[in-house]
Amino acid sequence: GFYYEEGHDDLLFMDQTSVKLIIERLSSPPTPFVLYSLNQFRQNIDKYQNELHKLAPIRGRLSYSMKANYNPRLLTILKSAKAMLTTVSGGEMQLALSAGFEPSSIIYNGNGKTDESIQMAIDSGVLLNVDSLFDLEVILHYARQLNKIANVLIRVNPNLSDSNVHAYNVTASKTSKFGTNIDELEPIYKLIEQNDDKWIRLFGFHCHLGSTISNTQIISGCVKKLIELFNTKRFPHLRILNIGGGLNIDYKRYAKRTKNDDEEHIAIPTIGDYIQSIKDSIESFPHSIELVVEPGRSLIANSCVLITRVLGQKQTGSIRQLIVDASMTECIRPALYQAYHHIDTVNSLSTEERILFDIVGPVCESGDFLGKQRCLPKILKRGDFLAVFDVGAYCSSMSSNYNMRPRPAEYALDEQEQIQILKKRETNEDLLRTYCVA
Numbered sequence: 001g002f003y004y005e006e007g008h009d010d011l012l013f014m015d016q017t018s019v020k021l022i023i024e025r026l027s028s029p030p031t032p033f034v035l036y037s038l039n040q041f042r043q044n045i046d047k048y049q050n051e052l053h054k055l056a057p058i059r060g061r062l063s064y065s066m067k068a069n070y071n072p073r074l075l076t077i078l079k080s081a082k083a084m085l086t087t088v089s090g091g092e093m094q095l096a097l098s099a100g101f102e103p104s105s106i107i108y109n110g111n112g113k114t115d116e117s118i119q120m121a122i123d124s125g126v127l128l129n130v131d132s133l134f135d136l137e138v139i140l141h142y143a144r145q146l147n148k149i150a151n152v153l154i155r156v157n158p159n160l161s162d163s164n165v166h167a168y169n170v171t172a173s174k175t176s177k178f179g180t181n182i183d184e185l186e187p188i189y190k191l192i193e194q195n196d197d198k199w200i201r202l203f204g205f206h207c208h209l210g211s212t213i214s215n216t217q218i219i220s221g222c223v224k225k226l227i228e229l230f231n232t233k234r235f236p237h238l239r240i241l242n243i244g245g246g247l248n249i250d251y252k253r254y255a256k257r258t259k260n261d262d263e264e265h266i267a268i269p270t271i272g273d274y275i276q277s278i279k280d281s282i283e284s285f286p287h288s289i290e291l292v293v294e295p296g297r298s299l300i301a302n303s304c305v306l307i308t309r310v311l312g313q314k315q316t317g318s319i320r321q322l323i324v325d326a327s328m329t330e331c332i333r334p335a336l337y338q339a340y341h342h343i344d345t346v347n348s349l350s351t352e353e354r355i356l357f358d359i360v361g362p363v364c365e366s367g368d369f370l371g372k373q374r375c376l377p378k379i380l381k382r383g384d385f386l387a388v389f390d391v392g393a394y395c396s397s398m399s400s401n402y403n404m405r406p407r408p409a410e411y412a413l414d415e416q417e418q419i420q421i422l423k424k425r426e427t428n429e430d431l432l433r434t435y436c437v438a
């Protein structure tokens with residue numbers, strides 16, 4: 001993972017290597033770029049799997065939510081760890097299949113699925129989440145046409161949410177656009193019953209309570225609500241209970257270092273706490289049930305940093321602006337959700353006086369900032385490197401080419417600590433490739 005080694009002049013380290021050394025070895029790399037600690041990612045997977053083992057005799061399964069970051073290198077690691085994948089589009093599903101995942105280890109979820117992706121899922125045997133009655137009708141139509149059985153879960157909406165979650169990340173309120181409310185399931189049940197074992201098999205239920213959850217009580221509440229759905233005797237194949245993802249990570253864990261002490265700090269449950277809250281509510285489960293969790297953020301977020309160069313400083317009224325070459329096109333979370341990403345130095349400036357800056361990008365939007373009122377060395381100047389932390393989830397996968405900015409390169413270190421490139425930086429030609437010039 002990433003840490004500051006105090007004995008080492010306060011340099012930022014990735015695993016055993018200082019980021020300063022990695023930058024030197026890349027010899028004046030274009031910035032911004034992303035650095036992956038694949039070790040951190042492997043540790044996060046191990047942590048989940050070890051905790052899930054404790055649910056025995058219930059089988060606990062890990063399904064990585066690919067939307068968080070679909071870099072194919074991550075899928076290789078997940079495959080050797082025997083994880084499942086949750087996908088949300090034909091593109092993600094196809095990538096999962098071509099990475100060699102068993103179709104029965106792939107879940108395809110979505111409130112609006114295309115004809116092509118539904119056919120792909122049924123044809124290959126991927127597990128589909130039925131989101132609504134209309135979704136079920138289309139799935140049945142294609143099952144008949146392909147003369148195959150569709151394997152499905154129903155995405156239910158248990159009407160639970162964590163009050164600390166940004167409105168854009170709430171997914172299970174009564175009026176959410178995802179899933180079907182538990183008290184509105186009957187038409188779906190009826191239609192499945194009419195076609196059960198002929199065109200469709202109902203394997204279980206799915207829900208997702210939202211993202212950046214720090215309240216484990218709603219997790220146990222949800223598990224209890226969902227298990228009641230298994231009491232029905234109408235469906236012989238029921239065995240999967242998928243409670244989605246959503247666990248937050250402690251984005252502010254480094255904040256002490258920069259003495260931003262006024263930052264409010266909510267305690268974030270660990271992966272262990274999270275699985276324990278599930279364990280507490282499954283005592284009475286039939287042992288045949290498989291419990292699936294599908295985290296994205298808590299598997300990958302803390303495994304990446306974004307390295308950016310300072311372009312300059314300026315004063316605008318009362319605000320000291322620090323302009324860097326990274327922006328909302330690589331990390332949109334601050335602009336979109338006022339999300340906190342820690343930002344700090346790469347090189348040793350530990351004895352320097354620190355002052356408050358707004359850290360902003362060059363993109364033509366006032367919403368383009370990476371951090372507000374952050375304590376950083378006063379002497380920062382053009383060319384100095386900074387790290388934006390915890391960009392592994394929903395940064396690369398949500399990046400854009402706004403202002404004709406190329407998406408950044410992504411690097412990791414291999415077992416021998418040699419630099420490995422995981423993704424090339426886009427060129428201007430890449431950006432223009434799909435335009436048709438008359």
Ligand code: LLP
Pocket residue numbers: 065068086109169207208210211212244245246247294295296297298333337393394
């Ligand atoms: N399962 C389902 C059905 C989901 O919709 C999601 C995320 C997950 C699992 C994984 O949730 P996680 O463990 O990563 O919280 N762009 C937002 C997050 C959107 C999450 C969408 N659904 C952000 O940057 O905070």
